[in-house]
Amino acid sequence: MTKTFKTTLAVLAAALFASTTGIAVAQVHSLRGVQPDAVDKAPSDLQYQGKKPGQQQTIDRTFKDQPPLIPHALNNFDEITLEENQCMSCHSPEKYKEKNAIKLGDSHMSLVDIPGGGMKKVMNMSRWQCNTCHVPQVDAKPLVDNSFKGDITAKQ
Numbered sequence: 001m002t003k004t005f006k007t008t009l010a011v012l013a014a015a016l017f018a019s020t021t022g023i024a025v026a027q028v029h030s031l032r033g034v035q036p037d038a039v040d041k042a043p044s045d046l047q048y049q050g051k052k053p054g055q056q057q058t059i060d061r062t063f064k065d066q067p068p069l070i071p072h073a074l075n076n077f078d079e080i081t082l083e084e085n086q087c088m089s090c091h092s093p094e095k096y097k098e099k100n101a102i103k104l105g106d107s108h109m110s111l112v113d114i115p116g117g118g119m120k121k122v123m124n125m126s127r128w129q130c131n132t133c134h135v136p137q138v139d140a141k142p143l144v145d146n147s148f149k150g151d152i153t154a155k156q
């Protein structure tokens with residue numbers, strides 16, 4: 001007997017056993033409902049919460065080392081390309097004072113050699129895509145239930 005054939009027989013035997021003994025076979029519930037190939041209805045567009053930067057409080061963090069949530073709107077300044085990063089126009093170490101913003105986290109900086117001697121701190125490029133970790137807020141119904149309760153003092 002080939003290996004595949006043996007496996008098929010084993011699966012059939014298990015199914016027969018389950019059906020004759022009345023053992024329920026686990027059902028998979030898709031988030032899309034019973035017809036996974038049905039075309040999704042696009043959710044309506046929701047506006048990000050928050051006004052222009054400089055007008056809101058920061059949002060409390062809910063666990064240690066959480067990337068802080070973005071409290072302000074992002075319309076018109078969320079462009080992050082190879083050449084440009086609009087977030088840096090307010091959050092960079094050079095600009096944050098002038099823009100009255102918060103300096104990006106220390107963990108985002110790396111020490112590099114200066115040609116000719118010495119070291120300086122520059123942003124680590126692994127942090128360039130800010131919105132991989134920092135997300136704006138929207139008042140949306142959660143897709144699935146979530147019982148997470150934040151505790152910033154909890155050890156991980």
Ligand code: HEC
Pocket residue numbers: 052053054055056057058059067068069070071072074077078079086087088089090091099100101102130131134
């Ligand atoms: C025009 C200046 C400006 C721009 C552009 C800007 N921010 Fe901000 N950001 C602020 C200010 C000011 C605050 C303080 C809260 C407030 O007043 O909205 C802030 C707060 C934040 C915070 C909260 C920090 C904390 O400690 O809680 C995060 C995270 C953040 N911004 C990320 C971003 C990201 C990511 C972008 C780009 C997509 C961006 N910001 C673009 C000015 C700016």
Ligand code: HEC
Pocket residue numbers: 065066067068085087088091102103104105106107108126127128129130131132133134
């Ligand atoms: C890989 C995930 C990641 C990326 C990418 C990232 N951050 Fe962060 N950020 C964090 C975490 C985690 C913290 C909290 C720890 C810290 O302060 O370093 C943080 C903290 C911050 C803070 C608050 C600093 C403070 O002292 O309160 C600001 C502002 C910020 N980031 C802005 C940015 C901006 C702007 C970018 C893009 C240029 C960016 N971050 C990219 C994870 C990230």
